[in-house]
Amino acid sequence: MSSEAPRPPRRLRSAHSSLAAHGEPFVWLTGGAIAFAIAMIVGLLAFIAVRGAATFWPAPLVELELSDGRRALGEVSGRERVPAVDGRPACDRTLLKTATFEVTGNHFEWFDDRAVTRTVRPQWATAVERLEGGRFHGVPVRLVRGETTVAEGPERAWEEFRRIHPDVWRRVREALRIDRHDRGALQRQLRAARLAVVQAELRAGRDSPAHAAALAAERTVAERVHERSAALDAETARLRDENAGWGLEFEAAGGQKRVLPLAGIVRAWQPNRLSPAGKAGVYLARWWEFLSDDPREANSAGGVFPAIWGTVAMTLIMALLVAPFGVLAALYLREYASRGPVTSAIRIAINNLAGVPSIVYGAFGLGFFCYVLGAGIDEAFFRPALVADNQPTFGTGGLLWASLTLALLTLPVVIVATEEALAAVPNSMREGSYACGAGKWQTIRRIVLPRALPGIMTGLILAMARGAGEVAPLMLVGVKKLAVDLPIDGTFPFIHPEREFMHLAYLIYDVGFQSPNSQAAKPMVFTITFLLVAIIALLNVAAIWLRSRLRRRYVAQQF
Amino acid sequence: MQASPDASPAAAASGRGPSADPPADRLAAVAAGLEVASEVHEQVLGETPVLEIDRFNLWYAGKQALHAITMPVPHNKVTALVGPSGCGKSTLLRSVNRLNDLVQNIRITGDMRLNGDSIYDPRMDVIELRKRMGMVFQKPNPFPMSIYENVVYALRIDGENSRAVLDEVCELSLRGAALWDEVKDRLHETALGLSGGQQQRLCIARAIAAEPEVLLLDEPCSALDPIATGKIEDLIQELRGRYSVLIVTHNMQQASRTSDYTAFMYLGRLIEYGPTPEIFTKPILRETEAYVTGRFG
Numbered sequence: 001m002s003s004e005a006p007r008p009p010r011r012l013r014s015a016h017s018s019l020a021a022h023g024e025p026f027v028w029l030t031g032g033a034i035a036f037a038i039a040m041i042v043g044l045l046a047f048i049a050v051r052g053a054a055t056f057w058p059a060p061l062v063e064l065e066l067s068d069g070r071r072a073l074g075e076v077s078g079r080e081r082v083p084a085v086d087g088r089p090a091c092d093r094t095l096l097k098t099a100t101f102e103v104t105g106n107h108f109e110w111f112d113d114r115a116v117t118r119t120v121r122p123q124w125a126t127a128v129e130r131l132e133g134g135r136f137h138g139v140p141v142r143l144v145r146g147e148t149t150v151a152e153g154p155e156r157a158w159e160e161f162r163r164i165h166p167d168v169w170r171r172v173r174e175a176l177r178i179d180r181h182d183r184g185a186l187q188r189q190l191r192a193a194r195l196a197v198v199q200a201e202l203r204a205g206r207d208s209p210a211h212a213a214a215l216a217a218e219r220t221v222a223e224r225v226h227e228r229s230a231a232l233d234a235e236t237a238r239l240r241d242e243n244a245g246w247g248l249e250f251e252a253a254g255g256q257k258r259v260l261p262l263a264g265i266v267r268a269w270q271p272n273r274l275s276p277a278g279k280a281g282v283y284l285a286r287w288w289e290f291l292s293d294d295p296r297e298a299n300s301a302g303g304v305f306p307a308i309w310g311t312v313a314m315t316l317i318m319a320l321l322v323a324p325f326g327v328l329a330a331l332y333l334r335e336y337a338s339r340g341p342v343t344s345a346i347r348i349a350i351n352n353l354a355g356v357p358s359i360v361y362g363a364f365g366l367g368f369f370c371y372v373l374g375a376g377i378d379e380a381f382f383r384p385a386l387v388a389d390n391q392p393t394f395g396t397g398g399l400l401w402a403s404l405t406l407a408l409l410t411l412p413v414v415i416v417a418t419e420e421a422l423a424a425v426p427n428s429m430r431e432g433s434y435a436c437g438a439g440k441w442q443t444i445r446r447i448v449l450p451r452a453l454p455g456i457m458t459g460l461i462l463a464m465a466r467g468a469g470e471v472a473p474l475m476l477v478g479v480k481k482l483a484v485d486l487p488i489d490g491t492f493p494f495i496h497p498e499r500e501f502m503h504l505a506y507l508i509y510d511v512g513f514q515s516p517n518s519q520a521a522k523p524m525v526f527t528i529t530f531l532l533v534a535i536i537a538l539l540n541v542a543a544i545w546l547r548s549r550l551r552r553r554y555v556a557q558q559f
Numbered sequence: 560m561q562a563s564p565d566a567s568p569a570a571a572a573s574g575r576g577p578s579a580d581p582p583a584d585r586l587a588a589v590a591a592g593l594e595v596a597s598e599v600h601e602q603v604l605g606e607t608p609v610l611e612i613d614r615f616n617l618w619y620a621g622k623q624a625l626h627a628i629t630m631p632v633p634h635n636k637v638t639a640l641v642g643p644s645g646c647g648k649s650t651l652l653r654s655v656n657r658l659n660d661l662v663q664n665i666r667i668t669g670d671m672r673l674n675g676d677s678i679y680d681p682r683m684d685v686i687e688l689r690k691r692m693g694m695v696f697q698k699p700n701p702f703p704m705s706i707y708e709n710v711v712y713a714l715r716i717d718g719e720n721s722r723a724v725l726d727e728v729c730e731l732s733l734r735g736a737a738l739w740d741e742v743k744d745r746l747h748e749t750a751l752g753l754s755g756g757q758q759q760r761l762c763i764a765r766a767i768a769a770e771p772e773v774l775l776l777d778e779p780c781s782a783l784d785p786i787a788t789g790k791i792e793d794l795i796q797e798l799r800g801r802y803s804v805l806i807v808t809h810n811m812q813q814a815s816r817t818s819d820y821t822a823f824m825y826l827g828r829l830i831e832y833g834p835t836p837e838i839f840t841k842p843i844l845r846e847t848e849a850y851v852t853g854r855f856g
Binding site: 426428429431432433434435436437438439442446447450451553554 | 656658661686687689690692693694696698700702703704712713715716717749751762765766769775
């Protein structure tokens with residue numbers, strides 16, 4: 001203290017301390033973390049997008065001539081290196097989608113490169129997508145109708161096929177529509193009439209006037225259904241007759257000839273002859289079928305429209321259910337409940353609920369919603385079906401129960417987000433409202449809620465993203481492998497929330513891991529995943545757009 | 560909440576600080592925890608009061624924040640509350656419309672009367688009470704809705720839905736708050752797009768829309784720039800004579816320019832209360848003079 005000599009200026013201890021003070025390593029550390037996270041996510045999404053989008057592209061058909069004289073025609077769907085084994089040198093091999101299940105029992109086959117003597121792309125090689133039996137690859141040789149040959153040779157046969165097939169296919173679809181939907185509607189009419197009889201019997205007793213009237217009504221309905229059914233039979237028979245006999249004969253790679261009935265061909269293309277525009281046409285047509293049609297062949301072909309519908313409907317119903325419950329609960333916790341140990345305990349409990357495995361929610365949904373609530377509803381309103389068919393209506397999984405289960409699952413997310421949003425509303429606004437003579441609820445409804453709405457939307461977006469991707473609980477409460485009857489249709493009462501439905505996330509599991517032909521289903525799995533991610537992104541974008549609109553309206557900053 | 564600093568009774572008992580008679584230095588006496596009488600000028604008592612504060616005490620979390628405040632607030636006059644930070648001005652103001660009810664751990668004795676009606680009567684409906692007053696806060700707090708809806712908010716929550724009535728009140732209030740000409744073409748746009756000064760005038764329009772018996776202004780200019788402040792002060796001048804205004808301010812010039820009466824508070828006590836010219840030019844107490852001339856506080 002007393003020394004008079006001026007102290008020399010303090011020197012920096014080391015370059016290291018200077019670096020730490022400027023914080024550059026931490027910029028790199030934090031930046032690296034975010035770069036890593038982005039790389040992982042973008043990588044995953046890009047992988048899914050590329051594989052998913054490539055599924056429907058018409059790949060060229062390759063013919064391999066093998067050293068043992070065999071020939072194989074197919075799409076290249078993979079290559080890998082075989083390591084050297086037992087003195088045989090290492091070599092590459094090719095996985096070919098040969099689509100020769102009927103002949104060899106395999107859809108795919110590996111070919112060692114050293115066994116291949118020649119690789120060509122035959123000009124007339126045709127890929128055929130069949131209604132049943134998967135793909136078929138071959139060269140068309142002639143078009144037949146019954147015993148007569150209509151066109152001979154690949155070029156003429158193909159031309160004629162292209163001219164005739166659209167009409168044939170239109171008739172096939174018409175017959176399918178009649179079988180799947182019109183007949184189903186008739187069956188439902190018949191069942192409704194039958195259940196009305198049971199209902200009358202339960203209410204008024206056997207041989208009562210009401211019962212007799214119901215019986216008479218059932219007879220009328222039965223007659224009408226019978227008539228209608230006969231008309232449908234005649235219609236489908238006519239359609240099938242018109243299609244009968246038409247066939248396209250192919251020569252497969254092995255030289256075998258095979259006639260494919262035209263009515264069994266969904267689509268055929270000759271990838272080696274197609275122009276880029278033609279390929280794009282096939283590509284888009286296959287995408288359209290995928291998006292708009294019902295599934296075929298154990299979900300591994302055709303479309304996924306019912307699953308898209310089910311996913312979107314379930315997610316939206318879930319959001320509609322979870323929003324009021326979550327917001328009301330959060331309002332009580334934040335605005336009404338006095339701060340104290342009980343409130344804190346409840347808050348902690350809600351946060352913990354978010355960590356409960358989703359399958360537990362599924363089990364709860366099945367046990368409570370289906371077996372207690374649903375059974376109660378059946379007992380009260382759908383007794384005839386229970387008595388006559390021993391068939392539950394609401395007492396089993398369905399769209400409504402699945403949505404409710406997921407609403408329960410996502411409730412903590414919404415409550416927590418809403419509480420945060422409510423806490424972020426400045427107290428000065430509440431005070432201003434009270435000073436105007438507003439009551440608590442008036443203040444909440446007119447000031448606090450509008451102001452908190454964007455934050456509440458954030459919670460809903462998170463909930464929707466979580467709910468739309470959930471599979472495990474859905475398997476218990478109403479998602480099915482195949483359910484082409486949508487929960488909304490033209491039969492009274494038009495909305496059927498008790499029906500089982502399809503869901504894209506479950507479809508991924510089903511097609512990817514339960515399919516008998518998993519190799520062929522693999523591209524479909526990527527496409528379905530791609531679609532699911534796209535749908536969730538779309539729902540989120542819509543919600544974010546809505547939120548930004550609300551934010552502009554209610555939370556614009558001053559100055 | 561303002562609470563008096565550690566003015567413990569022990570300090571008073573130990574004999575430190577002056578004890579008897581009107582103490583020579585009242586501020587020191589107050590700081591020592593002694594009760595001192597307020598100097599209230601004759602003229603104040605001659606006015607018709609709109610609001611009578613009667614031996615009002617307030618404790619926050621066990622600490623006394625207001626000490627036996629007794630002051631009448633004259634009808635249709637502007638009354639300013641001045642004093643250093645933490646002296647209880649805002650607490651007193653928020654006690655008038657019972658906004659302090661929302662704060663936990665508050666205890667109150669004494670009463671206030673609004674035109675003769677006891678404010679702290681247990682039978683008084685606090686919602687109805689607040690409808691008889693208007694309040695403007697430090698920071699402009701427009702509601703997240705249109706300018707129009709902001710102004711007619713008090714009427715809306717009272718169930719008034721007649722377009723004609725609302726339109727008329729909206730225009731009158733906005734004219735009263737000197738904001739009409741600036742916003743008449745965008746009444747239905749969001750109020751959050753206004754500038755800070757406009758927002759504060761909107762809050763004043765909102766406060767006068769329901770024809771309040773008393774208007775409470777809590778440092779209405781503290782978040783504004785000088786130009787906006789000037790506009791608000793002009794506005795308060797215009798309100799004088801039409802509304803009974805009770806305004807808290809830190810700004811001595813503002814108090815002297817805008818108010819008819821000024822009350823000087825210190826550590827939860829009312830020290831001196833009189834006509835503004837007298838408080839600022841020839842106050843009874845040296846302490847008041849020291850404060851208003853800026854030599855202390």
